Amino acid sequence: MNIKNEDGDTIVDRIERQYLQRVAVKRFIFAETDDEWQILASIHHRLMKVFTTGLPSHRLNSDWQMTRPGPCSKNAPEYTLAVLKALTLALESRYEAVDDEILMLLVSLLPRVSTTFAPPIPGPVVYLFKHGCGDLRLSDKVIVNETRGLISAYGTTGFRTWEAALALGELLVDSTCLTDPISVEGKRVLELGAGTGFLSILTAKIGAAKVFSTDGFEDIVLQINECIAENFDDDTVLETMIYKWGLLSSEETYTFSHPVDLIIGADIVIDFCLLCVYM
Known part of the structure; x- marks a missing residue:
C-alpha cells in the first residue's frame, strides 16, 4: 500500500x-x-x-x-x-x-501499575492549539492538572476541563467564523468559574494584557497557581483570586487591580436565563 x-x-x-x-x-x-x-x-x-x-x-x-x-x-x-x-x-x-x-x-x-484501587488524583493534561501561521511553537500548548473521575467527591466540578471551555477556547483562538469576531489581544479579561484555568492560561498566551482567573473554591485557585507556574517562567499577566460571583450580597464588592474589558465563563450556569439573575 x-x-x-x-x-x-x-x-x-x-x-x-x-x-x-x-x-x-x-x-x-x-x-x-x-x-x-x-x-x-x-x-x-x-x-x-x-x-x-x-x-x-x-x-x-x-x-x-x-x-x-x-x-x-x-x-x-x-x-x-x-x-x-x-x-x-x-x-x-x-x-x-x-x-x-x-x-x-x-x-x-x-x-x-498498581492493581489496587485508589481515588484519582489530579494529573497533567496537555492541550495543543494553533495560533497564527507556521509550525506549532513552544507556547502553543496549555498544561493543566485534571481529575477525570469522581467529580462529585470533591464537591465541585472544577477539577476537569469541560467541553464548553474547549469550544470557547477554539473561538478565542480563531473566531473568524463569527459575524462579530472576538479578540482578547491587548484586553483585560476576567474569567468566572475558571476551574482548571484552561481558558485563563489560553487567553494569556494569545495576547491578553491582563487576566483575572477566579473561582469560588480555594483548592481550585491554588491548583490554578500551580498550572500557571507550569505554563510560564515569569508571568505578570495572570492574577488569581477566590471570587464567589454568584453569591454576592448587595453590600459585598470585589476590587480588581485593573478595570475589566471582557468577562468570560464556560459551563458556569445550568440555564442561560440564570445569567441575568447572577450578574
Missing part, C-alpha cells in the same frame, strides 16, 4: 492529541477506516515519542525540541498502559504486527 506522509501525520497527530488530553480509553479513536488501520500498522512506532516523553512527534519547530519533559509533560503510567493495551489489542485483532518497542514499553509498565 502506498502511504502518503500527510496521511500518516494526520493519524499520528489525532492519536497524540487524544493521549495528551487524556481522553478516556473507551472513547479513544486510533483509526476509522480499513485504509487508516493499514497505515497505522506501518507507522505506529512513531507514537513512542509521545508515550515516553509527552511531546508530539511531528509538525514542531526547534523550540519544542529544546523542551525538557517536566512533571506535567507525561501521563501517569496507568493511563499510558491502558492506551498501549488498547492499541496492541486493536492491531492484533486485525492480524497486524505490533512494533517491538511498543511491546517492550507495555511490558515495562506492568510492574509499575
Whole structure:
C-alpha cells in the first residue's frame, strides 16, 4: 500500500492529541477506516515519542525540541498502559504486527501499575492549539492538572476541563467564523468559574494584557497557581483570586487591580436565563 506522509501525520497527530488530553480509553479513536488501520500498522512506532516523553512527534519547530519533559509533560503510567493495551489489542485483532518497542514499553509498565484501587488524583493534561501561521511553537500548548473521575467527591466540578471551555477556547483562538469576531489581544479579561484555568492560561498566551482567573473554591485557585507556574517562567499577566460571583450580597464588592474589558465563563450556569439573575 502506498502511504502518503500527510496521511500518516494526520493519524499520528489525532492519536497524540487524544493521549495528551487524556481522553478516556473507551472513547479513544486510533483509526476509522480499513485504509487508516493499514497505515497505522506501518507507522505506529512513531507514537513512542509521545508515550515516553509527552511531546508530539511531528509538525514542531526547534523550540519544542529544546523542551525538557517536566512533571506535567507525561501521563501517569496507568493511563499510558491502558492506551498501549488498547492499541496492541486493536492491531492484533486485525492480524497486524505490533512494533517491538511498543511491546517492550507495555511490558515495562506492568510492574509499575498498581492493581489496587485508589481515588484519582489530579494529573497533567496537555492541550495543543494553533495560533497564527507556521509550525506549532513552544507556547502553543496549555498544561493543566485534571481529575477525570469522581467529580462529585470533591464537591465541585472544577477539577476537569469541560467541553464548553474547549469550544470557547477554539473561538478565542480563531473566531473568524463569527459575524462579530472576538479578540482578547491587548484586553483585560476576567474569567468566572475558571476551574482548571484552561481558558485563563489560553487567553494569556494569545495576547491578553491582563487576566483575572477566579473561582469560588480555594483548592481550585491554588491548583490554578500551580498550572500557571507550569505554563510560564515569569508571568505578570495572570492574577488569581477566590471570587464567589454568584453569591454576592448587595453590600459585598470585589476590587480588581485593573478595570475589566471582557468577562468570560464556560459551563458556569445550568440555564442561560440564570445569567441575568447572577450578574
